[in-house]
Structures are given as C-alpha cells and as structure tokens.
Amino acid sequence: MELRQLHYFVKVAKKQHVTQASEELHVAQSAVSRQIRQLEQELGVTLFVQKGRNLQITPVGKLFLSRIEEILNELDRAVVEVKEFLDPTRGEIRIGFPHSLGIALLPTVIAKFRQHYPDVKFKLRQGTFFSLIRDVIEGEIDLSFISPFPESHNYVSGEILLTEELFGILPDTHPLAGEATIRLDQLKDEPFVMFSDAYSLRTIVLQACKKAGFVPQIGFEGEETDTIRGLVAAGLGVSLMPEMALMETSKLQPARVRVIEPTVTRTIGLIRRKSEKLSPVVQAFREFLLDYFGHDRNQ
Template identity: 70%
Template sequence: MELRQLQYFVHVARMQHVTKAAEELHVAQSAVSRQIHRLEEELGVSLFMQKGRNVQLTPVGQLFLRRVESIMQDLDRAVDEIHEFFDPELGEIRLGFPHSLGIHLIPQVIAAFRLRHPNVKFRFKQGMFASLIRDVIEAEVDLAFISPLPDKNERVCGEIVLTESLYAILPLNHPLAGEDEIELSQLKEDTFVLFRDGYSLRPIVWDACRAAGFVPRIGFEGEETDTIRGLVAAGMGVSLLPEMALSHTSSIIMPAIVKLKDPGVTRTIALIRRAGEKPSTVVRLFHDFLLDYFRDMNPR
C-alpha cells in the first residue's frame, strides 16, 4: 500500500468524482483510477460504487476513509513537527473561539504573541460551545477558548484562564439606566434579549435569573454580541453581557451599562486542547504564552 494510493483515495472520496479529483491532483484520470483499483485489489474490497456520473463510498469505504484521514493528519503533523523542531517560528497555530471573544480578546493576545514571534501563522475558526469541542476533538483546531470548561468530556483537557463579570445592559430610557448598580431581580418584569440555544451565554443568563427568583421572559434572540447590544439599545428589552463585549466598540448606538450587585454574575473562559496528545512545538509555545499572559493579567 502506497502513500500515493491513500492520497488519491481521499481526494476521490471527498470530490465523489474521479475526473474532478484528478484535476485537483493535476494527474491523469487514468492514473487515479488505476491506483484506486490497485488499492481495492490489495484490500480485497470495493471502496466505491457508481452513482450516475459520480462515485459514492461503500460502507467499508466510509470506514476506511475515517482511518485514512486520521493517518494523513498524523503524517501532516509529523512533517510540521520536523520543520518546527528546527524553527518553531515557521509553524502554524489553529485557534478556535466564540464570537464574543473575537472583538477584543483574540486580537489582543495575538498581537502580544506576535511581538515576540512575528513569523508564526494563525488560522482562526469561530464557533459555539458544542462545535468548538468537536473541532478540538477532530483536530480542526489545536487550541480553543471556550466558556465554560467542558470538564465532563474526557477527550479534551484544559484550564480556566479568565473570569469576567456580566453587566446589565438597558435601553437609555429604562427607569434603572441611571443607577450605579442594581439587583438582577429588579429586571424580572422586563423582556430579555438573549442568545439563542447553543450559545454558552444563554444558560449563564437563564440560570442567573432563576437564582434571582424569576424566569426571564424572552422577547428576542440573537447570535452575536453586537446584535444583542444593538437590540437592547433600540429599546427591544434588557440583557446581560460580559464586560469584554461592552468595551472597545465603535457602535454609534449603545445601551446603558449597569453593574450588578454582589454576588453578581460571572462567566469563566477556558483554554482547551485534545487530551492525551502532545502538541507541536509552536502550539506548546503559544499555549504556555497564553497561560503566562492571563496569569499576569489576573495576579493572585
């Protein structure tokens, strides 16, 4: 079994078309067909079946694809590690994070890291709680910021790096807009603007309201902090947002921002990675930098 055969197999499986795969590989269609045929002969199974002008993986082909993709990822990582062994500055870091961190925190930490390591490359991927965990497990990203720490998932590991307060945001004409701080229970009669299901801030706000003695009445739902903030500023309801989402904004229309009285509402932000896997040199370099960065930001 040759590496070339596996590469051709993966391309055909992804494209579901031999000719298109050959074009992407810049080789003749006959060469691809021949290598796939040899691979099937060696394995003693059919990996593909014809479906019109396309091809489709057989059940055993689907099983084989998962294994081959894992092998190819390990091989790519091995090549990267060899390069990084001699020069970590040539490496690439794939970082996942929720949208609420992309406005301020991510640019801030990347800028600080690149002052020391200007040649390291980054690839970013935004996502929700469940998708970020999946991206880490499936090696789509090397590290991910997430809230909260998924401590019940044995396939990822990590540590809390930051705890931040949530503030009440209110329309400017709200009766409580001029207060320095309020009790969350004072908003029990208001309509709330919340993130939709799947976003980690939603259960934080929901649970905080329940702890304050009421179930929030939801008037509108959004997917981004800018949307939540804008809807509140437009008078569509009230909400809670983390401090990070309320600073360094260029928005023309802004809501009133009011502190919540102790015990207040907080969220934790964690940095996670795949459990049981040794990260590449450049990823380990960035990971250690982040731990030091947040430790300095929050001295004990």
C-alpha cells in the same frame, strides 16, 4: 523506484546531458547513467534517446517528467511544513474561539505573541461551545478558547484563564440606566434579548435569573453580541453581556450597570485534546497564554 532515481531523471531531462547533470548533482557520470537505465527497466519504457552529444527526452519521458515534477514539488512542500511544524518560531497554530472573545481578547493576545514570533501563522475558527469542543476532539483545531470552561470532560483538558463579570445592559432611557448597581430581580418584568440556544451565554443568563427567583420573558433572540447590544440600545429589551463584549462602541450603545444579587460571571478557558502532545509552536503559544493570564502551571 527510488527517490534518488527520480531526482537524477529530472536533472538529466532539464540538462539533456548526463555529464552536465552529474556535475550539478556532484555524483559520478556512471552513477547517473546507471540510475537512469534502472529506472527505464523498471518502467519498461525508453525515457531518453541519444541526439548527437545530447540526450532528447521521449514523449513518454515528457509525460513522466510532468508528473514527477509535481510529486517532487509536493514532497519539498511537505518537508518545509514538517520543519515549520517542529520549529516553535514558525509553523501554523489553529485556534478556535467564541464570538464574544473575537472583539478584543483574541486580537490582543495574537498581536503580543507575534511580537516574539513574527513568522507564526494563525488559522482562526469561530464557533459555539459545543462546536469548538467537537473541533478540538476531531483535530480540526489545536487549541480553543472556550466559555464556560468545561471542568470535566472525557476528551479535552485545559486551564481556566480568567473569570469575567457580566453586566446588565439597558436602553439609555430605562429608569435604572443611571444606577451604579442593580439587583437582577429588578429586571424580572422586562423583556430579555437573549442569545440563541447554541450559545453558552444563554445558559449563564437563564441560570442567573433562576437564582434571582424568576424566569425571564424572552422578547428577541440573536447570535452576535453586536445584534444583542443593538436591540437593547434600540429599546427592545434588556440583557446581560460579558464585559469584553461591551468594549466596542457603536452608534447604538446601551447603558451598562453592574448586577448584584447575584453577581453573574463566566469562566474563560483554553482547551486541547486530552493526553496529546502539542507541536512545539502550539505549545509555545499555550505557554505564552498561561503566562499572559498569570496562570500557575504547577497548580
């Protein structure tokens, strides 16, 4: 069974006339008739019966037609998707991101990219450090922002895009709230509001506290930057938060102070499956991000 036969069959079924079908197909009438006969022989059924000058489709022909139309429509959609995949001005980009980057960074870079590629679609997936790496490895997403950047990994590779400072956040009534800078060990007796175990920011904060010579008392845990910020603003503890996560304002807003001794930072990177060729549209977005963050691709 050939694809050409199926197209001829559908056209004849719609026109109920071989001559009219052949004219629209721009092929000889005899060629259309021959392909229909071959299709009937292969299926072992009669698809059409003569009715005057026209052809009438048989009941089994109607059944076959309904299924073939579905198949041909799916095939047409598949061809469109392949063309979009290969066209860097169209297609779809599947990208992952941690929650803290979804507030400002991700919307900003997507909006700027779509100024140049307005027809590109994005499928977004939020996740934790390990879930994002897993989704990239398993092919669920094409690229992912990630923090901290995994310097060495067997299955993913990428680039550091930027390094971001973490600030201390305190209730606005805290004695240190008005200071320009504080040492991290000045918070050693305070209850900390921490991210849960699944989030890499928790590890960064714990390591910073260890470097400052203490183990933080954990008073509350949460999974969203809004939750952490709100609990601190309500006077339930202190925390460290990336600068980008503090850009959004709300009614409950904590005080922000710069932390020294040690300065606390995190790396933000872009990862993809190692040694895999990206589609043109995904590669275009990757190159846009490298340029946007001033990354030297020759390093």
